[in-house]
Each structure stands twice: as C-alpha cells, then as structure tokens.
Amino acid sequence: MIIGFCLVGYASSGGGELSGEEIVRHCYYKYAGEDQSSRLVITLSDENGKSAKSEYMRLWKNYDGKDGIADKVILFGESPLDIRGVNFMRWGYTAQTGKLADQWVYLPEMNRVRRIAQRDPDNMDWGYTDEDLRIRDLEEDQHRFKEIVHSDGEDFYVVESIPHHDSAYSKWVTRFSKTADWKDCAPRQVDYFDKNGELIKQQFITWKRLNGAWVWDNAVMHNLRSNVSATYQMLDTRVNVGLGDRIFSERQLRRGYPGP
Secondary structure, eight states, X not given: OOOOOOEEOOBOTTSSBOXXXXXXXXXXXXOOOSEEEEEEEEEEEOTTSOEEEEXXXXXXXXXXXXXXXXXXXXXXXXXXXXXXXXXXXXXXXXXXXXXXXXXXXXXXXXXXEEEOOOOOGGGOOSSOOHHHHSOOOGGGEEEEEXXXXXXXXXXXXXXXEEESSOOSOSEEEEEEEOOSSGGXXXXXXXXXXXXXXXXXXXEEEEEEEETTEEEEEEEEEEETTTTEEEEEEEEEEEEOOOOOGGGSSHHHHHHXXXXX
C-alpha cells in the first residue's frame, strides 16, 4: 500500500499544463513484445490468512487488432495435482468490435473443452475481470490529471479515468511512476470504484524489462469488499519466442503444453 503523500507541481514538456491524456498516452501503452512464454504462479489469500497456490505455463501473443483480435493467452495447469491438465484459453478483442473476450477450459477427466461464460464483475470476489484485462483505447475514457504524490521515495502521476460508455466501474484512478523520461513511466497502482463511487478493488503492479519489452514481475488484485487478494507472479519469462497461431486453439488445449 502506498502511503505518506505530499504534493508537488509539474508542467508538460511542451510548457503547458500536464494533461491526463498525455500521461496515459505515454505511460499506459507499453510494448509487451510480440509474444511471451512464462510460468505463472497465482496465490489466493483470504481475510483469515488462508492461501492457495496454483501454477500454470502461460503463452501469450499480441494480435494488435488484426481481424478485431487484441491478444490471445493460453494457460496449462501444472500444480497442484487437481488442476494438472486443466487448461484455459482466452481471446481478447478490440474495443471497436464491442465483443467480450471468448474463454475456454479443457477438463481432462471429461476429455472435453467447454466455453466459459463471462462472470458478472459485481460478483467476483477475487482476480481480474475481462474489463480489467482488456487494453482500453485512449478515446474510450475521459482522463483527468489530478496531482503528483510522493511516497516511499518515488513520485507518481495520479490520473482519474471516467468511461464514456457503460462500464462495471464509475471510474478508476491510476498511479503512474513519474520518471526522468516518458519511456520509463508505467502504471503501478489502479483503484477501481463501483457505480456508487465506492472504492472496491486495488491493483498493484511491479514490472521488469526484457529485451525492450515490459512484462509483469508481480501483480496483486485486492478486493476491499471481501478482503481477498490474488497475486500473479511471472517467472522464467521469455519474449518474442515466435509462437504460432495454431497454439491458441481447442486442439492445443486438449494436447497440453507444447514445451519451450
């Protein structure tokens, strides 16, 4: 949790007032590579201190809007034993399509691939929704620069984003790291507010740079209503490995992880 705020002033490099749109344009859209391979460790923790850990091999590919597809990701269950072979796939779409993500799961005990219905964000007590994962277009939201805060030896731009169209949230407030150069800033914390303006979720992200690409090192989504947290840790990440389109298919879900 970021604490101990103090405000400082700032102007844009062009000499005018710094705008929320300018900050989002430079700091939100980060190059993640053409594709990624990693080991994903997810830890769920409840308010009683109990936790459960699961591990997946994760393959992700950027489609950059081709045929309306933003990206595709597939997860191959590794551990614990009861999820081994339980594999998941998600296809994300651009905002212009108006489509929610398509999702599938392979259940080895049934030898069957099933479509997964989108869950209501209001009923999710942990983790990410489709809206949280989708890369938003700059014009989808109104971005307002609020202030710069100093905390734990770092400065952060604070930007409030309000969706122009229907959303699960009334707004979200993002803290972007304030760095000497625009190319080094990135989102570090996102606060999500429900339709009544109540803070309901907080996301915290740390990053690592691999061959010029920005990838998650660690991400935490904390639900303030249920006091449940989901931590996502990316290990052994490789970028630009040349993943083929055929990997992101129901056939591969059944076959399992194709190997490095």
